[in-house]
Amino acid sequence: MKFSGAEIIIKLLERQDIEIIAGIPGGANLPMYDALSASPIRHILTRHEQGAGFIAQGMARVTGRPAVFFATSGPGATNTLTAIADAKLDSIPIICITGQVPLAMIGTDAFQEVDTYGLSVPITKHNYLVRSVDELLCVIPDAFRIASSGRPGPVVIDVPKDVQTAMLEFDAWPEPGGCGFGPELMAPELAHAARIIDEAQRPILYLGGGVVQSGSSALARAMAEKASIPAALSLMGLGALPVDHPLCLGMLGMHGARHTNLAMERCDLLIAAGVRFDDRATGKVAEFCPDAKIIHLDIDASELDKIKSAHVPVAGDLVDSLAALLELVRPADRSPWLGEVAGLRCEHPVIIPGADDPCSSYGVILKAAELAGEEAIVCTDVGQHQMRTAQVYPFLRPRQWLTSGGLGTMGFGMPAAIGAALAAPERTVLCFSGDGSIMMNIQDLATAAEHHVNVKIILLNNNALGLVRQQQDLFYGKRYFASDYARRVDFLKIAEGFGLPAIDLGCSADPGAALAEALAQSGPCLIHVPVSADDPVYPMVPPGAANSQMIGGKVHV
């Protein structure tokens, strides 16, 4: 058989079961687009390459499988970088295929030439500059293997235009790239870990995104139940254990619940699984779980001993490590410890101001959760609205929660929600966004309208960069600067202009009913909720302080 490089790329993507590709064409990737036009793969034309990257992320986060997006050389490639860096920090398997100027023109400052390879080195798990058409037969399957194996992550493949047009004669298609085998089970370490768990008086499980990614939530839950170990979740770990589970302590860290952070203070053993001790989770590291021994389970050996040195570091796939550990630990009831934890929860209950008011920040999150039901997927942007959603949304299952955790990228929410809706068209996708964040990728409202995706954008509008303003309020003597907007944007008109229905809960006589009606329609819509800029998210651990030093969120303030 004989195919062009572009045809080979598309055919190999089909063989990887890719059904949807988001992207934008340009001079340097037109051969790929020409080949794509003849393929059953559905193309989603975005209005910005960052939007395409976040759509791919939304698909990958919901399915757990690598998703692909396309961009042209130069500005197309530079526009993808934020979405790729975001995927790197949250370990999301996406593959970005960029066009590049022809090989002979590389290094000549040709039109729309940029060093995509060099730019993407520090923000990818791996990257390629393809130098001949035959390499594609290895590079494409390898990219899928690398993106999805071990700790997942983004891969960039930069393909010069003449490599796309070159013809190649070959005999057989390569096997699609799949998930490789994890490292071997560390049996002695796990036996040691089990002994330490059995001896512990006050153990806590600390579950993160790795538990969600590896599909080991059920094992983590079984482990918690067998040995009566309460579990705290990182921002990325939300959904690893249902919030209504008696052993679930909820989210820890900067905006975690008081009782959760206080329980961490008291534990004598921390069993950290699929977490990387991010500073927003640990607070001042030296004072994080000060009395605890640490068992750290992760597939990425470089995470072990990186921030905190572990007494028992265990490199390996969590599915294997947790399964082995589950067999080894002895059943225990630990009633004194569970009693102490329950006491902390009683003394420091979670306070949700405005919980019953669907026109308040927390209230609309809770009302939307109730109306959307257990099947909904929840996506956020970055800011106060994100932290509030993380604090109070009743997450019940892994992959229900999509948020930009590591990079904290404003603009993530809406395009990621589009991706989620494309990957799971049967589900409702709630996207909680802020007036600052939504502006960062507002152009892709057009894409949402065009594809009639079932995305309900709940816009918490405080006409401010709320989370920044909150820091100025608390730590910069209330010197608000560059965090309030001087003019109000009419988001209802904007939505309408893009072809989305929109409602304003603020001027609705029955906001609960209006919200219910909006969520019941199919297709996208924007739900505008005016909120105050003067309510900080509490509790809050000041940056650099220990998690025990929380401000606000107390019963009597």
Added chain:
Amino acid sequence: MCKQTVIELTVNNHPGVMSHICGLFARRAYNVEGIACMPVNGGSTSRIWLLVDADERLNQMIKQVDKLEDVLMVERHDGGHAVFTRMAEFVA
């Protein structure tokens, strides 16, 4: 002065490998004091020797290098390596 050590790597031989390795050190502000590189196995792979300060970040550095797709093997020579003793003669 910090104690120095030599890291010996076996890597795939293509134009991007050096930037992957050097980038890991550069973005952590970890200076590479000496570097040598030669193709082996008829050019399909290369051997790289890095002379670095053995500070408390070294273990993390080695784990990061080991994660790179194009790095096939990592060895550590705390007693130094003849490559650098001989190279030193050129700058003496």
